[in-house]
Amino acid sequence: MTPKVFYISDGTAITAEVFGHAVLSQFPLKFDSVTIPFVETIARAEAVKKQINDSFITTGQRPLVFHSIVKSEIRDIIYSSEGLDYDFLNTFVTPLEQQLGVQALPTMHRTHSMLNASYDARIDAINFAMENDDGQTLKHMDKADIILIGVSRCGKTPSSLYLSMQFGIKAANYPFIQEDIDNLKLPDILKRNKHKLFGLTIDPVRLHEIRESRLENSRYASLRQCRLEVKEVEMLFKKERIPYIDTTHQSVEEIATKILDVAGLERHMF
Amino acid sequence: MTPKVFYISDGTAITAEVFGHAVLSQFPLKFDSVTIPFVETIARAEAVKKQINDSFITTGQRPLVFHSIVKSEIRDIIYSSEGLDYDFLNTFVTPLEQQLGVQALPTMHRTHSMLNASYDARIDAINFAMENDDGQTLKHMDKADIILIGVSRCGKTPSSLYLSMQFGIKAANYPFIQEDIDNLKLPDILKRNKHKLFGLTIDPVRLHEIRESRLENSRYASLRQCRLEVKEVEMLFKKERIPYIDTTHQSVEEIATKILDVAGLERHMF
Structure with missing residues (x-):
């Protein structure tokens, strides 16, 4: 069965797509993917969680969830779904905080800034x-x-x-x-x-x-x-x-x- | 001191840049970055390793190295440098192999394919x-x-x-x-x-x-x-x-x- 993939972000989701696509392109499989950008509210996050859970119920397989979500209250909702999380932001932010000796400031996150x-x-x-x-x-x-x-x-x-x-x-x-x-x-x-x-x-x-x-x-x-x-x-x-x-x-x-x-x-x- | 960052790939390095840039944009710091694409030969990999090591010697700080290198013989050379590796491909490929029950085929990696x-x-x-x-x-x-x-x-x-x-x-x-x-x-x-x-x-x-x-x-x-x-x-x-x-x-x-x-x-x- 074609694995279901969600790309989710509280921003454009372009980074989540590039990241997930690069990782998945290593596998000789087809994937059925859906991208959900701008998950910025609790309500939208809950709706996305339901969509992930519905996919699990329908297919019997846990969908893969690639996300780059900066706001922790949004991320926690996605984490609590039945999806398998591949969270590249947080996987690397914690070791980097230790290495740099500086705390990350998620609120300042803006991959594509136009204010410069x-x-x-x-x-x-x-x-x-x-x-x-x-x-x-x-x-x-x-x-x-x-x-x-x-x-x-x-x-x-x-x-x-x-x-x-x-x-x-x-x-x-x-x-x-x-x-x-x-x-x-x-x-x-x-x-x-x-x-x-x-x-x-x-x-x-x-x-x-x-x-x-x-x-x-x-x-x-x-x-x-x-x-x-x-x-x-x-x-x-x-x-x-x-x-x-x-x-x-x-x-x-x-x-x-x-x-x-x-x-x-x-x-x-x- | 401005931390030194290398983005390295045996392909275009666009994925390594997007990935590293997204992670680093969480930090309230400036970074001094250099991108090195198409590291496809042992000779070029050794030259890049030397460049990383030289940066460590000059600055006294281990540079951050974000890479998405598919060929293992190239990756091993970069790993053996004095840089701090942030390898998002392999970090996620291994758990995905277990999840999907399918071995990754790195040789087929082609993020941006034109053959379709x-x-x-x-x-x-x-x-x-x-x-x-x-x-x-x-x-x-x-x-x-x-x-x-x-x-x-x-x-x-x-x-x-x-x-x-x-x-x-x-x-x-x-x-x-x-x-x-x-x-x-x-x-x-x-x-x-x-x-x-x-x-x-x-x-x-x-x-x-x-x-x-x-x-x-x-x-x-x-x-x-x-x-x-x-x-x-x-x-x-x-x-x-x-x-x-x-x-x-x-x-x-x-x-x-x-x-x-x-x-x-x-x-x-x-």
Whole structure:
């Protein structure tokens, strides 16, 4: 039977999800999961407890409960349910209190704070990525932290957005288009920012699939065109000694963190 | 002295960061942190161990080491350093193995997988949010999961992007502009999708600050104009019974998860 999993928090529950998902992804099983954020009142906590207990009654199995609940009166109610608690916050807070010689202050808990200057920097980075996507303008390239370049649909846009959202990096991106391929060179504005350039490439067969789902039976999506573009662009990366990675088998998270790692850019946290 | 913190992983280290950041944000201290992803070889693990030990020698304090390392031969090297290990993966994997009656398969660990159909859905959602940002087109509103509406610079764009990136939700957004304010009404295409509408509002003083940093001393940024727009738009939300939230003191994570919670939309995980 598919185990039932609850992700519960008095906040967004994003941390509880990331934590539980990372732990459960080690098991070769499917899970039936439900996320319950903002459990901030006794009434809502009691309702969640009932939901956990009902699951136990219906399935005969104790559900797994991953939680990051800061308020102790809420946590105690969840603890008193029939669920099996995996409480990563408190598991680590107590040893850390001893190690640091400082008491934790749960009320100040705010994983994603917006009450600081770095938050504005994050929003600025997101706006920058939006405004400098897909080569729609080249006039802010001097202000970019990094400029992703590659063929159309190789992963530049999601990677730029993730870099800005997760890490506060000002990422622009520039596509090499079909018309440029026969005589491929870097525009002057990119040459001037050559130390910021980072190339993305992709397996031509995968590119062909992605493009087909957007523009079926077009020259743009043809395998022949995809092969040509990828070959020419990779030659340019090598000739110009631009670092690049292959996005074919990588998630947005992996692409973004590898870019930062190779480019030596600092990750910011929010 | 500011405690030194290492976030280490043989993957992206995003999980290690989220986990450590959530735990440490409970403490009223500043931390000096460094993230080291992709520790995939013995050589790199030994170099990281040296870095941890050097920090101990320099500061006289054992650094805190948060890690989510799947490969045991890599983990053993980090364990043998002078750092204090906070290993959330293994702390929970062993009790879960007993509970589930199934052995963990660390080699299959892949928190952010792209080898599945849901990953394409995520990229589609990101592209959708990009293409339907800021009312640039209204022709895909019928395909949206949710449509965020509000005045310019109240948080629509970052929220739409986060909804798509983190949860795979197709979020469009539509701004009420200065010119519409005197005779505020919903365009027909939005009326038809009224069940998808979700309002964002913001404190006019904060809005004024944000707009000033973009267009100083403009009518658009004036406190008077901000007050007028927010008032009119909130009246529309009430009249049309559109659910809405105030973004003033909330992070993108909080705004996005509250929208899903209120709208009853399912969160997808990647």
